[in-house]
Amino acid sequence: MSKIHVSTSINGDAVEYLCDPSETLLDVLRNRVGLTGAKEGCGSGDCGACSVELDGRLVCSCLVLAAEAEGKEVSTVEGMADGEKLHVLQQKILDHAALQCGVCTPGILVAAKALLEKNPDPTETEVRYWLAGNLCRCTGYDKIIRAVMDAAAEMRGA
Amino acid sequence: MVTEYKEGSVGAELGQREFKVVGTRPPRPDGVDKVTGRALFGADLTAPGMLHATILRSPHAHAKIVSIDTSAALAMDGVKAVVTSDDFVKQGGSGNQDTLDNCMARGKVFYDGHAVVAVAATSVMVANAALKLIKVEYEILPHETDVDAAMLDSAPVLHAGRKFRNIPEGNNANVSGFWEFGHGDIDEGFAKADIIVERSFKTAATHQGYIEPHATLATMGPDGRGEIWVSTQGHYMVRDLSAAFVGMETSQLRVTAAEIGGGFGGKTTVYLEPVALALSKKSGRPVKMVMTREEVFRASGPTTSSSTDVKIGMTKDGRITAGQAKPRYQGGAYPNITAMLGAMTAFASYDLEAVQTQAWNVLTNRPKQAAYRAPGAPMAIYTVESVIDELCQKLDLDPIEVRLMNAAKKGTLSSYGPTFDEIGLVATLEAAKAHPHYAAPLGPNQGRGVSCGFWFNFAGNTSVSMGINEDGTVSVIEGNPDIGGSRASISMMAAEELGIPFDKVRTIVGDTNSIGFNDVTDGSRVTFSVGLATIKAARAAIQNMCGRAAQVWGIDADAVDWVDGAAVPTGHNAGEFPPMTLAEIAADSAKTGGPIAGHHEVNADGAGVSFGVHLVDVEVDPETGFTEIKRYTVFQDAGKAIHPDYVEGQMQGGAVQGIGWALNEEYIYGEDGKLQNAGFLDYRIPVASDLPMIDAVILEIPNPGHPYGVRGVGETGIVPPLAAVANGVSHAAGVRMSELPMSPPRILAAIDGAK
Ligand code: FES
Ligand code: FES
Numbered sequence: 001m002s003k004i005h006v007s008t009s010i011n012g013d014a015v016e017y018l019c020d021p022s023e024t025l026l027d028v029l030r031n032r033v034g035l036t037g038a039k040e041g042c043g044s045g046d047c048g049a050c051s052v053e054l055d056g057r058l059v060c061s062c063l064v065l066a067a068e069a070e071g072k073e074v075s076t077v078e079g080m081a082d083g084e085k086l087h088v089l090q091q092k093i094l095d096h097a098a099l100q101c102g103v104c105t106p107g108i109l110v111a112a113k114a115l116l117e118k119n120p121d122p123t124e125t126e127v128r129y130w131l132a133g134n135l136c137r138c139t140g141y142d143k144i145i146r147a148v149m150d151a152a153a154e155m156r157g158a
Numbered sequence: 159m160v161t162e163y164k165e166g167s168v169g170a171e172l173g174q175r176e177f178k179v180v181g182t183r184p185p186r187p188d189g190v191d192k193v194t195g196r197a198l199f200g201a202d203l204t205a206p207g208m209l210h211a212t213i214l215r216s217p218h219a220h221a222k223i224v225s226i227d228t229s230a231a232l233a234m235d236g237v238k239a240v241v242t243s244d245d246f247v248k249q250g251g252s253g254n255q256d257t258l259d260n261c262m263a264r265g266k267v268f269y270d271g272h273a274v275v276a277v278a279a280t281s282v283m284v285a286n287a288a289l290k291l292i293k294v295e296y297e298i299l300p301h302e303t304d305v306d307a308a309m310l311d312s313a314p315v316l317h318a319g320r321k322f323r324n325i326p327e328g329n330n331a332n333v334s335g336f337w338e339f340g341h342g343d344i345d346e347g348f349a350k351a352d353i354i355v356e357r358s359f360k361t362a363a364t365h366q367g368y369i370e371p372h373a374t375l376a377t378m379g380p381d382g383r384g385e386i387w388v389s390t391q392g393h394y395m396v397r398d399l400s401a402a403f404v405g406m407e408t409s410q411l412r413v414t415a416a417e418i419g420g421g422f423g424g425k426t427t428v429y430l431e432p433v434a435l436a437l438s439k440k441s442g443r444p445v446k447m448v449m450t451r452e453e454v455f456r457a458s459g460p461t462t463s464s465s466t467d468v469k470i471g472m473t474k475d476g477r478i479t480a481g482q483a484k485p486r487y488q489g490g491a492y493p494n495i496t497a498m499l500g501a502m503t504a505f506a507s508y509d510l511e512a513v514q515t516q517a518w519n520v521l522t523n524r525p526k527q528a529a530y531r532a533p534g535a536p537m538a539i540y541t542v543e544s545v546i547d548e549l550c551q552k553l554d555l556d557p558i559e560v561r562l563m564n565a566a567k568k569g570t571l572s573s574y575g576p577t578f579d580e581i582g583l584v585a586t587l588e589a590a591k592a593h594p595h596y597a598a599p600l601g602p603n604q605g606r607g608v609s610c611g612f613w614f615n616f617a618g619n620t621s622v623s624m625g626i627n628e629d630g631t632v633s634v635i636e637g638n639p640d641i642g643g644s645r646a647s648i649s650m651m652a653a654e655e656l657g658i659p660f661d662k663v664r665t666i667v668g669d670t671n672s673i674g675f676n677d678v679t680d681g682s683r684v685t686f687s688v689g690l691a692t693i694k695a696a697r698a699a700i701q702n703m704c705g706r707a708a709q710v711w712g713i714d715a716d717a718v719d720w721v722d723g724a725a726v727p728t729g730h731n732a733g734e735f736p737p738m739t740l741a742e743i744a745a746d747s748a749k750t751g752g753p754i755a756g757h758h759e760v761n762a763d764g765a766g767v768s769f770g771v772h773l774v775d776v777e778v779d780p781e782t783g784f785t786e787i788k789r790y791t792v793f794q795d796a797g798k799a800i801h802p803d804y805v806e807g808q809m810q811g812g813a814v815q816g817i818g819w820a821l822n823e824e825y826i827y828g829e830d831g832k833l834q835n836a837g838f839l840d841y842r843i844p845v846a847s848d849l850p851m852i853d854a855v856i857l858e859i860p861n862p863g864h865p866y867g868v869r870g871v872g873e874t875g876i877v878p879p880l881a882a883v884a885n886g887v888s889h890a891a892g893v894r895m896s897e898l899p900m901s902p903p904r905i906l907a908a909i910d911g912a913k
Contacts, residue, residue: 047451133845136846
């Protein structure tokens, strides 16, 4: 099977890779590009652990073919912090202890960032529905929701 | 929110210690790695020359393996090794042999998804293509997946001769275990009752549902030495089992625990690890294995499903006169003791004159169950708490008052044998009674449910080592995978005992060659046992440092005390020398006798049982049977909350898993014995929009068995939700529910049936 050549941008860096036609964006990020922040919890679009942004749109990278990233911009959790400075959402997740095992955390961060870009002042219910595609088995979501609400408030104030 | 406890008792003295670090909420040491994507979980590691392996699994619920032909697969380009059960060493004990047989079927397959052959190849794609070329000839056998049906004489027998307890006459060969607990005269107790309620309940099997699938990377060289990287709750367990299964000495296998993406008991055994190791041994290359979500559901440990009869007698004023429970659990194709734990915990919350529990474990054609958070307790306590609620309803009594009247306390002979020491159930019930939630008004179609919960908590084998660094910082090594912030709480206890700031301590989880043996992270044991060993290790280091100071000062080591992170002279030397800090002593350590370290190894005891009480308000839509959780409050005794955020997190997470168990989650098997919902779409765990905030109220009734009063908190939280939600639904819908999950069709059927 011949491979497909893809030129894309990942977290602002120009990246090229060769992929199989059947490979997902998640496979390529994790296995070819070396960005293992996005996790595979299901491979079927049901858990959100693989969330990334593709041209600013929140997607499950396990449902996107790697070849589809051609000419697009991919943002992953690895691109959220600015050097040593954490993104407000990252800081708030830490401040609220909104993680236990942390395997859902990258997906939750990427999804929450996408929410706040669209809706800087979400209600609790809006946050809960936006994150309904991001499974967390450890926390019961309470502290995650609080962290996202708090981050939204701080980002509005800033 | 933390409620202080102060009363005259041993525990309360403990409760009056002034803590500086313990009880605060510092950021966890692995936090930044986890929010930036840097943390390495099971599937995140690669090795040069690495192969990928996948597994061929049984499509049948029960079959004899007649033959396996792997020749075509082996001949395929890119395939490097194939293993079957023939490639593993036969085990002495039946428990280990069962675990091995579950990793790779030997002679027979016992459930849909049972592993049969594994292939290592240059890519997952090649390995999967090779699986298709393997020919397995099966002789299909009749199967059974239901616990009650498997007990019938007509049921197909899974294993002959596997009964491992005194099984009473009249039980068939699938009954592998029977246990009995209790005290008092049960008939006399029922004779004293004004009212007796007798009911039968069923609960479905649920999965732990950790978001990270099982994953491992194993390497074994021709020198016979091996390395495993793995997402597990216990890397020493992985080492011991994997080494035994491939026939190597324990010392030759080093296992490193990855960051673990959830476990809840489900990662306390091996599935892939020995297989990857055997494939690496055969191929001479590193082998990575990662389960798909479908494999996680089909072949890794769900919990038991249950069928239970309960009978409780009560006087008109709410005193329980007798309690009897008969839980029957199935946990798949191999014997296990979860039913025993159910029988032990069923009535543990109550101080009873007459109580009897009898439990049966039954073998069925389902995956080998694995521990799931307080294994056995949620289903058993659900049945008892449901009947108590019905009695309260019938007698028009307040459900918390009745529980208070019957609550176990210090000195109570527990329903499973031991007499309780200092325990927190009464305080927990009082806190629930006094909470505004309990008095809040309810709307139409709403109901409020209450339930108590209990878990034993375990302690066990633990090793901790710490080095006092020359710059005055401290490096701690523990050997229990950190499943929910334990490196933070261990660092906090080390800092507390040494009298230094939290950020001067770094705790890591060492590999199996770093320190002595550790039991797995289970039984809510880590903060208790590792904490205890850390405090003792710190005390050993302190003793050493006091000796160094004494040496410098030229006084007796006995005349030196440790106060606020420094050695101070005492007795007639008091005030003679200025305090010598940990940093000062450490900086000079080379001159005073060399490196300073402390370590402690113990088979810990005294974990201290834990009780919880949950309050829930639900609303049931009478048109659809859909249940919404409107408000939820958890009250739980933590003994002493080291890091309250993570204690609350355990309480909230446990509650939500229990809510899922009560309302949605279930393993659904077809007539063909195949699992029909092996994915998160059809096996629906609670999502953010299903839930309100989960309020957590921590009580601190110190455990006399721990220097700081700690009790385990990880498991109790999943116990009460099943009955709390069921009781709330029963009130809201006006019908008594007796089967979990209470899915909308089931609730609707109950409502329609009552019309
Ligand atoms: S891995 Fe993509 S949604 Fe679960
Ligand atoms: S923190 Fe473990 S799944 Fe969310």
